[in-house]
Structures are given as structure tokens and as C-alpha cells.
Amino acid sequence: MKIEVEKAESENKTEIDASVVFKLGDTFGFPRDLTEVILSDKGFTYSSEGYDKLMNSQKEQARGAQKFGHDAKWEFVNYNQGSGDTFIGFNEFCAKTKVLRAGISDEGDRAKIVLEKSPFYAESGGQIGDSGTISNANMKLTVYDTKKEEGQIVHYCELIEGNFNFDKEVDVEIDQEKRFYIRKNHTSVHLLQAELKKMFGENVQQSGSYVDHERFRFDFTLNKGLTSEQIKEIESNLFLQINKSEEVIIHEKSLEEAKKMGAIAPFGEKYGDVVRIIDIPNLSMEFCGGTHVDNISEIGMIKIISEGSIASGIRRIEGICSKNAFDLFLIQDYTINKISTSLKTKKNLADVVVVQANPLIQLHGLPPLEKGIVMKSGSTSANVILDITSNSISEIEQQEQIILDGETYRLNLMFRHGLTQPVFGMKGVEIGIDIPFVSHRGGTLDGFIRNWHDAFGLTNSERDQFQDDQLHYQYRRNGATAFRMLNTSNNIGDIRLSAAWQLACRRADETDCSALRASLKLPSGKAKKLSGSGGLDFSLAHSTTRTYQRYTFNYGGGLLLNGRSDLFDEQQKALVGFANAGVNYQPGRFPWMVLKAQLDSHSAMYDSALKNLGSDSVQINIGGSVRFANKMVLDIGVVEDLVTSTVPDVAFHFALRMQHQQ
Numbered sequence: 001m002k003i004e005v006e007k008a009e010s011e012n013k014t015e016i017d018a019s020v021v022f023k024l025g026d027t028f029g030f031p032r033d034l035t036e037v038i039l040s041d042k043g044f045t046y047s048s049e050g051y052d053k054l055m056n057s058q059k060e061q062a063r064g065a066q067k068f069g070h071d072a073k074w075e076f077v078n079y080n081q082g083s084g085d086t087f088i089g090f091n092e093f094c095a096k097t098k099v100l101r102a103g104i105s106d107e108g109d110r111a112k113i114v115l116e117k118s119p120f121y122a123e124s125g126g127q128i129g130d131s132g133t134i135s136n137a138n139m140k141l142t143v144y145d146t147k148k149e150e151g152q153i154v155h156y157c158e159l160i161e162g163n164f165n166f167d168k169e170v171d172v173e174i175d176q177e178k179r180f181y182i183r184k185n186h187t188s189v190h191l192l193q194a195e196l197k198k199m200f201g202e203n204v205q206q207s208g209s210y211v212d213h214e215r216f217r218f219d220f221t222l223n224k225g226l227t228s229e230q231i232k233e234i235e236s237n238l239f240l241q242i243n244k245s246e247e248v249i250i251h252e253k254s255l256e257e258a259k260k261m262g263a264i265a266p267f268g269e270k271y272g273d274v275v276r277i278i279d280i281p282n283l284s285m286e287f288c289g290g291t292h293v294d295n296i297s298e299i300g301m302i303k304i305i306s307e308g309s310i311a312s313g314i315r316r317i318e319g320i321c322s323k324n325a326f327d328l329f330l331i332q333d334y335t336i337n338k339i340s341t342s343l344k345t346k347k348n349l350a351d352v353v354v355v356q357a358n359p360l361i362q363l364h365g366l367p368p369l370e371k372g373i374v375m376k377s378g379s380t381s382a383n384v385i386l387d388i389t390s391n392s393i394s395e396i397e398q399q400e401q402i403i404l405d406g407e408t409y410r411l412n413l414m415f416r417h418g419l420t421q422p423v424f425g426m427k428g429v430e431i432g433i434d435i436p437f438v439s440h441r442g443g444t445l446d447g448f449i450r451n452w453h454d455a456f457g458l459t460n461s462e463r464d465q466f467q468d469d470q471l472h473y474q475y476r477r478n479g480a481t482a483f484r485m486l487n488t489s490n491n492i493g494d495i496r497l498s499a500a501w502q503l504a505c506r507r508a509d510e511t512d513c514s515a516l517r518a519s520l521k522l523p524s525g526k527a528k529k530l531s532g533s534g535g536l537d538f539s540l541a542h543s544t545t546r547t548y549q550r551y552t553f554n555y556g557g558g559l560l561l562n563g564r565s566d567l568f569d570e571q572q573k574a575l576v577g578f579a580n581a582g583v584n585y586q587p588g589r590f591p592w593m594v595l596k597a598q599l600d601s602h603s604a605m606y607d608s609a610l611k612n613l614g615s616d617s618v619q620i621n622i623g624g625s626v627r628f629a630n631k632m633v634l635d636i637g638v639v640e641d642l643v644t645s646t647v648p649d650v651a652f653h654f655a656l657r658m659q660h661q662q
């Protein structure tokens with residue numbers, strides 16, 4: 001499938017051939033829905049109609065063959081004389097020969113044919129009958145099965161072109177590729193039997209086997225099931241044996257001589273005076289009339305795909321070899337990669353970036369909580385984060401008064417990139433830029449928020465005393481208005497440059513990592529429009545990410561150094577401490593989503609008697625993320641104040657994140 005996917009990718013197609021999906025299920029027992037998940041994850045589809053068609057045609061084929069076998073009325077016509085049991089197919093795959101006898105079905109489209117000599121192996125000893133073609137100038141037939149009936153090799157045929165004509169000589173040819181794989185599977189069964197006997201002694205007796213071009217099955221006596229360690233041991237022993245590249249030697253001996261040689265005689269078979277022995281020197285020696293590889297190295301590798309009980313004391317092993325085993329390895333490899341990438345994607349889901357929402361506090365360079373894992377070298381992430389805050393605050397204390405009635409929209413474009421080259425000898429360095437757009441307006445959310453608060457029994461604080469949906473931001477001190485804003489404003493905010501350095505990532509799977517993060521906030525916004533502080537702020541933070549099964553914890557803290565501000569500079573604290581902690585839970589049933597809770601706190605930003613300006617803050621963000629369209633993540637959260645009313649009563653947080661990994 002990996003190859004099919006890559007092929008489709010290179011041809012810019014998004015549809016995978018249904019036969020690939022069908023084969024995965026039919027041959028490897030790979031569940032269809034799992035294939036679907038993997039494909040859709042990569043943005044691929046397949047035709048489920050095509051899949052159903054294949055499924056139906058397989059069923060029909062089985063039905064057809066059954067009908068064939070049970071149809072009692074076959075009136076054979078003799079065309080030539082002969083026994084019809086001459087098999088030449090050990091060494092020859094095509095021949096020119098005569099039809100001895102043939103019978104045509106009532107419907108007139110099928111026939112059973114006996115040939116003078118045949119390269120077609122008739123089903124026996126668990127080996128499937130050969131398929132192929134029989135043709136002459138008048139007709140073309142498909143041979144879809146070959147069986148032994150009353151000592152004759154009978155070819156089950158379907159008319160493809162022309163009309164039945166058995167008078168002329170026919171060209172016959174087996175499906176050589178099929179036979180090629182049947183041989184490999186048959187020799188695999190011999191090696192497996194010998195290995196099982198070596199492991200469990202003579203308790204192991206063959207009680208049945210089946211071999212076709214796709215897989216093999218081996219039934220044997222044993223009281224206990226095999227452990228997965230034993231299966232692995234068998235597989236690796238078989239691999240080492242195959243690597244010995246032994247020639248397969250075929251002896252034809254009298255029954256007595258054969259028994260003296262110590263060959264294994266399979267259960268339930270009848271033998272003539274002369275028996276055929278398949279001898280793989282030092283590994284296996286068995287009576288067998290089947291077709292085999294010339295050298296065991298042709299098998300390549302053997303993979304056991306199932307082991308279980310089919311009756312009391314009887315176990316069944318199913319396996320594949322050669323190309324099928326290698327294909328399975330590719331699929332498993334691909335699946336593991338897929339799963340590990342999706343685990344990494346889950347970690348991407350873990351980012352929570354919430355910005356302080358108070359319009360007078362968001363001015364400053366307070367950094368949001370970021371992960372303890374920096375961007376991988378060469379990968380880039382782009383995030384569009386929208387924080388909507390609805391404020392309705394009115395507070396008077398001593399000589400100060402604040403009114404915050406309106407909505408603040410903060411749209412942040414956030415880019416992060418993992419550098420490929422070390423910086424001053426440091427590896428694992430990430431750089432970033434945040435470009436915010438800040439809009440203050442009357443807004444539209446007041447009514448909605450009142451309903452929200454009523455529904456959850458929360459207080460509407462000062463909201464009821466304001467007119468809905470107006471803008472009024474004001475701060476008065478000592479009887480004078482220090483700041484006032486009544487009109488909508490839209491401005492670019494303070495651009496922030498950031499750098500992060502991966503300190504430690506103790507485990508290869510990134511479950512315990514920490515990073516040092518620094519940021520420099522430039523005075524690109526306008527303090528009078530509350531889109532920036534007008535100062536140069538610097539922050540330094542330490543952040544850690546730890547994962548325990550389905551939980552991811554992000555926590556960190558640091559210091560913010562506030563530069564000179566154009567607004568309330570004399571009240572502004574030069575040094576502010578901050579700490580954040582968040583937990584994400586990934587529900588196993590829904591790999592595309594994560595539930596989150598996060599606490600963000602900081603010490604007071606201003607010297608003020610007002611709680612909304614001068615007190616420490618703790619806010620909680622509760623929400624979740626969903627992943628869609630492969631690499632996009634949407635965060636939705638609601639931010640509420642926990643301790644004081646520093647944070648306006650409701651803030652909504654939306655983030656659209658996109659990640660590109662090289």
C-alpha cells in the first residue's frame with residue numbers, strides 16, 4: 001500500500017485502486033476499516049463500489065467452482081485414447097497435446113477436459129490445482145482449477161473465445177506466476193513442519209495442510225498453543241535456514257527404501273510402489289507429490305500470520321512467504337510510521353496558547369504558555385489565534401475609577417520555525433514572530449454572555465448596568481481622566497520576536513522535555529489605541545512538557561521585564577512574574593480531539609488599588625482541540641477568572657493552527 005500511496009502521490013491522484021485495499025484484507029487479513037483510517041489520514045480515498053465488486057466476484061467464483069464440482073451430469077465424449085494421468089508439470093509449464101475426453105456443461109460455457117499429457121498439477125496433498133489456458137485456432141479456454149478424478153487429471157475450463165473444438169491439437173499453459181508462488185508456499189510448509197518437530201518433538205504430527213499461491217496453512221497435533229516468543233523463534237530460525245540456500249533434492253524410491261531413509265510420511269495419503277521424497281539436506285525429508293522450489297533461498301522469508309486451535313489438540317498455523325511476506329512487512333512498517341506520526345500530531349494538539357485578555361494587560365509582553373518541546377529542525381508552524389474578550393467592568397476604589405465596557409478582539413498571527421543549523425553551538429533552536437492585530441469595539445456579545453452566565457448561575461458582575469454592545473473604556477485617577485476610548489479602533493499590535501532553546505528531551509519519544517524561551521516585544525502598536533504599550537518588553541521563561549499515557553502536562557514560568565510605556569508608565573511594574581500550567585487529555589476513542597484545562601497566572605501588572613489593575617491574576621481556560629484536514633487544528637476555549645476580577649468576566653479563545661514538517 002505504501003508503494004501504491006507513493007505512486008498516487010507522485011501522479012497527483014487521491015484515489016487508491018480498490019484492488020489494493022481488497023488484497024490487504026483478503027491476503028493479509030488487514031481490516032478494511034483500518035486501511036480506510038490510514039488512507040483518509042493521508043487524504044486518500046478508494047472506490048468502495050470497486051471493493052464490493054471484487055468481493056462479489058470472489059464469491060461468485062467460489063460459487064461457480066462449487067456448482068462445477070457438484071454438477072453430476074458430465075457426459076464425456078472420447079476424442080482420443082489414453083489414460084489421462086500423465087503429469088509433466090514438474091519441469092514443463094506448457095505443451096502441445098491432444099484432448100482425450102471432454103464434457104460440456106448444460107449452459108454450454110464450461111467444460112471438463114482430460115488431456116493426453118498435462119503440465120497442470122491436480123489438487124492433492126493440500127496443494128491447490130493449477131490454473132492457466134487451453135487453446136487452439138477455434139477456442140480459448142481458461143483453466144481455473146485442476147483436480148484428480150478416477151485417476152485422471154481433469155481440467156475445469158471456461159470458454160473465453162470461440163467455440164469448443166476438441167478435435168484439433170491444443171496448446172496448454174499453466175499460470176506460471178501462480179505456480180511460482182505455490183511452489184514457495186509448499187516448500188515453506190515442509191520447513192515449518194520440520195521446525196515444529198525440532199521444537200516440540202514427535203508430538204507434532206501433520207493433520208492437514210493447504211497451499212495456494214497466496215498463503216499456506218498447516219494443521220498439526222499439539223496440546224498447547226504457541227507463545228508469541230515461540231512464533232518469533234520459529235520465524236527467525238526459518239529465516240536463517242532459508243539463508244543457507246540448500247538445493248531441494250528429489251528422490252524416487254520404493255516405499256521400503258523411503259521409510260529406511262527416515263522420510264516423514266504425511267497423514268492420510270496413499271502411496272504407490274514408488275514414492276517421491278522431497279529432501280532438503282539436514283533440514284527436512286518428506287514424502288510428497290507436490291511442486292517445490294529448486295533452492296530454498298527462493299522462499300526469501302516466511303511470516304506466520306496466525307496460530308490457533310481448530311479442534312481439541314489440533315493447532316493451525318497460517319503463513320505467507322516471499323513477496324507477500326515482504327509486502328506485509330512494508331505495510332506494517334508503513335502503519336507503524338503512520339501511528340507514530342499521528343502520535344506526534346496528538347502532541348501538536350497539545351499546544352494551548354492563551355493571551356491575557358484584559359485590554360489594559362494584554363498591552364504588555366506577557367508571554368503565553370508554550371510547550372517544552374521546540375519545533376523540529378526544518379519544520380514550521382503557522383497559527384491564527386483569535387481571542388475575543390467581552391468586558392463589562394466598573395470599579396471605584398479610593399482615588400481611582402475604571403470602566404471597561406466593550407469587546408476586544410485580538411488576532412495573532414504566530415509563526416514558529418525550527419532552525420536546521422546550530423546557533424552559537426546550540427542545537428534545537430526555534431525562532432518565532434507574533435504579529436497581533438487588536439480591535440476594540442462595542443461588540444455584539446453582551447446579550448449572549450448574559451444568557452451564558454444565567455444558564456450556569458454565574459454573576460453578571462457589572463454587565464446589567466451597561467447598555468448592551470457599546471464601547472466605553474476609561475480610567476480616572478485623582479479626579480482626572482488618564483485614558484478614555486469611545487470609538488472603535490483597529491490597529492496592528494506590538495510585534496513579538498521570540499527564540500527558544502531545547503534544554504533537554506530525556507526520552508526519544510519526547511515525553512519529558514523542557515525548553516528555555518525568550519521574547520522581545522517591540523513597540524509597534526499604539527498605546528493610545530490600546531494596541532500596544534509603546535515600550536520594549538523582554539521575557540524569559542522555562543517550560544516543560546510531560547506526557548503520561550493519554551495526559552500531557554505543560555507547565556512553566558518566568559519573568560517579564562516591562563520597558564517604558566506610553567500609558568500609566570508611573571504605575572506600571574517593571575518586573576512581573578508569571579506561571580502557567582495546563583493538562584490535556586486525549587480520549588482514546590477520538591484520536592482527532594483533545595480536552596484541555598489551563599491555569600495562567602501573573603503578579604500584578606500595575607500599582608493600583610483597583611483589583612482589575614493592581615492585583616495578582618489567575619485565570620482558567622477550559623476547552624478543547626480538534627484536528628481536521630490532516631494538519632489543521634482548531635482550538636476552542638472559554639477563559640474565566642478564578643480569584644479576582646482582573647480578567648473580564650468572559651473571554652473566548654479560538655485558534656486555527658497549521659503545521660508543516662519537513
Ligand SMILES: [Zn+2]
Binds near residue numbers: 186287288289290
Ligand atoms: Zn508436501
